[in-house]
Amino acid sequence: MNDEGKKAMKDNFLVALAGQQNAGKSTTYNMVTGANQHVANYPGVTVDKKVGSYHEGKTRYEVVDLPGTYSLTSFSLEERVSREFLLEEKPDVVVNVMDATCLRRSLYFTFQVLEMNFPVTVALNMMDVAESQGLSIDLKELTSRLGVDVVATVGRKGKGKQALKAAIRKAVNQESYTRPVVIDYGDLEVHVKALEEELASDASLGVLYPLRWLAIKLLENDSEARNIVGTKHASGKSIVEDALSRRMEFEDETGVNTSDYIVACRDRVAGEIVDACVTKEADSGPPISERIDHWVLNRALAPFFLLATVYLIYELSIVQGYELTKYTWPFLAKFRDIVAGILPPAGLIEDSLLRSMALWMVDSANTLLNYVPIFLILFALIAILEDSGYMARIAFILDRVFHSFGLHGQSTLPFILGGVFAGGCAVPGIMSTKGIPDERSRLATILTVPFMNCLAKIPLYTLLVNIYFADHKSWAMFFISTITIIMALIIAKILTTTVLKGRETAPFIMEMPNYHAPTVFGVVQRALERTWEYIKKVGSIVVAVSLCVFSLLQFPGLTDERMDYYETEMSKAVATYDSKVAGNGYVNLATGEKMLPLLNLYDDYKRARMNTSGKEGAARVDRSFKNANPDTFVLIKPRGDKSAKVVNRALRKLSSERKTLRRKIKEEKIKTSFFGMIGRSLEPVTKYAGFDWKVNIALISSFAARESSVATMGVLYQQGADDNQTLEQRMGNESESSGMNSLHALAVLLFFALYPPCLAATIMVKVQTGSYKWMAFAIFFPTAVGFGVASSVFMLGTALGASGIAMMKGFYGVALAVALLIALVHKISSDKVAASYEYQPSNQ
Amino acid sequence: MKNIIAKIVVVAGLIVLSATAALAHSPLCSCFDNGDGTVLCEGGFSDGSSASGVKIYVRGDSGAVILKGAMNENSEFEFNKPAGHYTVTFDGGEGHSIEIDGSDIVE
Numbered sequence: 001m002n003d004e005g006k007k008a009m010k011d012n013f014l015v016a017l018a019g020q021q022n023a024g025k026s027t028t029y030n031m032v033t034g035a036n037q038h039v040a041n042y043p044g045v046t047v048d049k050k051v052g053s054y055h056e057g058k059t060r061y062e063v064v065d066l067p068g069t070y071s072l073t074s075f076s077l078e079e080r081v082s083r084e085f086l087l088e089e090k091p092d093v094v095v096n097v098m099d100a101t102c103l104r105r106s107l108y109f110t111f112q113v114l115e116m117n118f119p120v121t122v123a124l125n126m127m128d129v130a131e132s133q134g135l136s137i138d139l140k141e142l143t144s145r146l147g148v149d150v151v152a153t154v155g156r157k158g159k160g161k162q163a164l165k166a167a168i169r170k171a172v173n174q175e176s177y178t179r180p181v182v183i184d185y186g187d188l189e190v191h192v193k194a195l196e197e198e199l200a201s202d203a204s205l206g207v208l209y210p211l212r213w214l215a216i217k218l219l220e221n222d223s224e225a226r227n228i229v230g231t232k233h234a235s236g237k238s239i240v241e242d243a244l245s246r247r248m249e250f251e252d253e254t255g256v257n258t259s260d261y262i263v264a265c266r267d268r269v270a271g272e273i274v275d276a277c278v279t280k281e282a283d284s285g286p287p288i289s290e291r292i293d294h295w296v297l298n299r300a301l302a303p304f305f306l307l308a309t310v311y312l313i314y315e316l317s318i319v320q321g322y323e324l325t326k327y328t329w330p331f332l333a334k335f336r337d338i339v340a341g342i343l344p345p346a347g348l349i350e351d352s353l354l355r356s357m358a359l360w361m362v363d364s365a366n367t368l369l370n371y372v373p374i375f376l377i378l379f380a381l382i383a384i385l386e387d388s389g390y391m392a393r394i395a396f397i398l399d400r401v402f403h404s405f406g407l408h409g410q411s412t413l414p415f416i417l418g419g420v421f422a423g424g425c426a427v428p429g430i431m432s433t434k435g436i437p438d439e440r441s442r443l444a445t446i447l448t449v450p451f452m453n454c455l456a457k458i459p460l461y462t463l464l465v466n467i468y469f470a471d472h473k474s475w476a477m478f479f480i481s482t483i484t485i486i487m488a489l490i491i492a493k494i495l496t497t498t499v500l501k502g503r504e505t506a507p508f509i510m511e512m513p514n515y516h517a518p519t520v521f522g523v524v525q526r527a528l529e530r531t532w533e534y535i536k537k538v539g540s541i542v543v544a545v546s547l548c549v550f551s552l553l554q555f556p557g558l559t560d561e562r563m564d565y566y567e568t569e570m571s572k573a574v575a576t577y578d579s580k581v582a583g584n585g586y587v588n589l590a591t592g593e594k595m596l597p598l599l600n601l602y603d604d605y606k607r608a609r610m611n612t613s614g615k616e617g618a619a620r621v622d623r624s625f626k627n628a629n630p631d632t633f634v635l636i637k638p639r640g641d642k643s644a645k646v647v648n649r650a651l652r653k654l655s656s657e658r659k660t661l662r663r664k665i666k667e668e669k670i671k672t673s674f675f676g677m678i679g680r681s682l683e684p685v686t687k688y689a690g691f692d693w694k695v696n697i698a699l700i701s702s703f704a705a706r707e708s709s710v711a712t713m714g715v716l717y718q719q720g721a722d723d724n725q726t727l728e729q730r731m732g733n734e735s736e737s738s739g740m741n742s743l744h745a746l747a748v749l750l751f752f753a754l755y756p757p758c759l760a761a762t763i764m765v766k767v768q769t770g771s772y773k774w775m776a777f778a779i780f781f782p783t784a785v786g787f788g789v790a791s792s793v794f795m796l797g798t799a800l801g802a803s804g805i806a807m808m809k810g811f812y813g814v815a816l817a818v819a820l821l822i823a824l825v826h827k828i829s830s831d832k833v834a835a836s837y838e839y840q841p842s843n844q
Numbered sequence: 845m846k847n848i849i850a851k852i853v854v855v856a857g858l859i860v861l862s863a864t865a866a867l868a869h870s871p872l873c874s875c876f877d878n879g880d881g882t883v884l885c886e887g888g889f890s891d892g893s894s895a896s897g898v899k900i901y902v903r904g905d906s907g908a909v910i911l912k913g914a915m916n917e918n919s920e921f922e923f924n925k926p927a928g929h930y931t932v933t934f935d936g937g938e939g940h941s942i943e944i945d946g947s948d949i950v951e
Contacts, residue, residue, distance in 0.1 A: 322870065325870040325890070326870055329870045329872075329890050332890075333890075366890070367890070370870060370890050606874070606876075606886060609874040609876070610872045610873065610874040610886060610887075610888065611872060612874075613942075614948065615947075615948050618874075618948065618950075638879060639879075640879075645879060645880075648879075649878075649880070652878070652884075656918065656920070659918045660917070660918060663917060663918060
């Protein structure tokens with residue numbers, strides 16, 4: 001059988017879609033594959049892998065959308081992922097999506113793919129935009145110059161779909177290619193040829209990699225290429241050294257940096273092609289994007305546009321998203337009810353392990369699933385920002401500020417969603433770090449977003465400020481609002497210069513993509529895709545993490561003695577109930593074995609009512625409970641039936657007693673649990689920060705038990721409390737006797753501000769970093785930092801005899817000074833780098 | 845100089861933004877008429893957090909607060925049913941409170 005026959009028999013082709021960001025790769029991908037696609041991650045990394053397919057007759061074309069990259073060096077994670085995919089999977093054809101409005105820049109990428117010897121088809125996208133800018137492109141000339149097929153497309157409108165598919169079909173079936181453009185590297189050619197020959201001495205390497213490409217990469221001093229040659233070629237080490245000496249030799253001779261020279265050669269060819277193929281109408285004026293940028297990137301107006309955008313995202317996703325959860329929550333609650341119904345019924349004061357564990361897991365998952373409406377809106381908005389081209393501009397506007405601290409321009413959005421000043425949530429904040437291109441900034445952002453003031457922290461702040469800083473309320477709130485961002489910046493700097501030092505970082509490319517209107521399909525699809533991915537990951541991780549936390553809280557549990565005590569208390573309450581119901585017409589339905597099911601029914605009913613809203617919802621719940629329990633419903637809702645009312649009143653009292661006892665058992669369980677033991681055993685250490693064991697447990701359990709901090713504090717400070725007092729008064733009373741003062745409060749405030757993220761946020765850290773190691777780090781590192789800061793402030797304050805407010809001001813001053821110093825040092829050093837960098841003009 | 849002004853604008857704007865705060869979990873609350881002249885309200889949050897300490901306002905026909913208190917340790921609040929029309933507000937945080945109309949609170 002000849003080769004052609006073999007090709008024809010192949011019925012599954014791999015098509016790689018590659019190109020620069022914002023060239024319309026996603027719209028082209030959607031156009032070709034339609035709805036038949038799915039997203040995963042590339043193995044081992046958190047970069048999206050989009051795979052779709054389409055059929056032509058019996059032939060299947062599998063399309064992989066590679067991450068958008070400007071080049072194929074080994075700089076960023078995305079670039080490496082793309083390159084490794086091409087080298088290892090060896091696609092049958094690479095479809096290079098180019099932006100017709102900036103051909104010259106796009107060609108740079110094309111050349112690299114051609115050098116790697118892949119069959120290439122070019123989709124020249126955004127032809128409509130190019131036309132509107134007065135550009136006309138000679139496709140025939142471009143095709144013959146490049147030596148590969150060029151198809152004009154408008155991905156947004158689905159134009160050019162059939163032509164592109166035809167070109168793909170032709171490319172995969174073609175045996176030999178019209179020789180594509182080869183870049184002449186001039187004076188460097190001798191070295192390229194010599195290296196190529198050396199590389200050819202090991203025959204096996206040539207099968208795996210294009211040798212000319214490897215030779216050029218060696219001359220560019222590319223680390224991956226060095227690695228490939230060094231490990232896979234018999235005399236690899238000497239070739240790498242030879243390449244290095246040739247590089248030096250060339251630089252000595254010409255006085256030009258080799259890498260710059262290579263870039264200049266490519267640029268020269270790109271320039272020639274553009275000159276030959278593109279004609280521009282003389283009077284077309286500046287392109288639309290430039291005209292928009294004139295306003296949007298205007299020095300005075302840019303901050304306003306940015307703020308307006310941020311405000312809109314915040315308002316629509318966080319504020320309106322939470323509004324939506326009021327409608328979606330009942331579904332999750334319903335799901336919990338179904339699970340609760342399947343499980344063994346609730347015991348009188350203690351549930352079976354199976355029931356409490358399963359419900360704990362459902363509750364943990366529900367907490368995270370409650371974010372789904374927020375994420376749908378958020379991801380849609382992010383997709384709009386990305387597609388329109390404004391996201392790149394946000395990064396541009398703020399990159400300078402953030403860059404000083406090792407963060408990225410795109411860290412803006414995560415910080416804002418995390419609650420820069422007050423109100424927000426770390427979970428969507430961490431989730432939105434996905435777009436940050438370089439790994440170092442992305443990890444630094446993930447790890448510092450939880451420092452922001454999410455709303456769960458606000459009640460404790462308010463509580464402590466009202467008690468201890470009542471005279472300086474506004475100053476104290478300002479302190480809390482701003483210290484967190486200052487600390488986040490400082491800590492980001494510390495992280496990026498220490499643990500994250502070796503992480504991938506990408507140069508910030510300041511090239512602004514053109515503005516274009518996003519498509520509804522693209523936006524909706526991406527929002528659904530990312531939300532679904534979130535749901536899938538939550539499902540798997542919640543099981544692991546929540547089981548751990550459950551065990552730490554549940555065990556070793558109460559002693560038999562204590563349980564006996566609670567059981568006796570409960571029996572007393574049941575006895576009182578029995579005596580009240582005795583002689584009642586409903587006694588047979590309400591006592592003895594019937595009592596516990598009735599009590600559970602009453603509690604279920606109340607829970608169901610709480611999860612609905614409005615008159616109709618209430619009526620619906622009533623109907624369904626009445627239908628399910630025709631005999632006993634009257635005891636839940638007596639409505640004028642006198643003897644039922646008596647039972648109901650007794651039942652309410654009993655339910656309330658049971659609730660109190662269960663709550664007390666839970667609190668005692670937390671205190672005696674492994675978590676509680678940690679809290680107690682930490683007292684000798686935490687006393688340096690002024691925390692007693694109560695505060696320790698409150699802080700630990702507010703992480704683990706998802707009880708809001710105020711409730712936990714309230715519970716711990718309730719002993720001996722007078723019912724008519726407010727929590728503030730109670731804490732005030734308690735602390736007077738325990739000697740707590742404003743300095744203690746400041747220590748708690750600071751610790752809380754730098755405190756580890758909540759359970760949900762830690763799970764998100766796992767989702768976004770893909771590693772439990774980082775999740776553990778995200779718990780322990782802030783604990784250490786928070787404790788270090790809190791205890792230093794507390795001890796220094798005690799030693800100086802300073803008040804809380806004085807220390808607050810002092811600490812603020814120090815932190816602000818450190819942050820400014822970091823920014824200043826960075827500016828000086830980057831100015832130095834800029835001064836030492838001399839631009840090498842290409843010697844054309 | 846322009847750069848500094850721009851930064852100040854950003855910071856000032858973000859402070860203004862902070863006025864709108866959101867909850868990290870959905871608030872839940874329901875009230876029942878006990879049929880003996882008292883009303884029982886029960887609250888909580890979707891993430892399982894207790895509503896203990898959350899403020900409760902009962903407003904009369906004119907909109908004036910006639911009763912205020914806070915959820916107890918069991919996340920409950922009981923009060924004497926006012927005469928005439930009234931509303932109950934579960935104040936779970938800025939802009940995220942729940943208001944229940946007295947006419948929806950039935951026996």
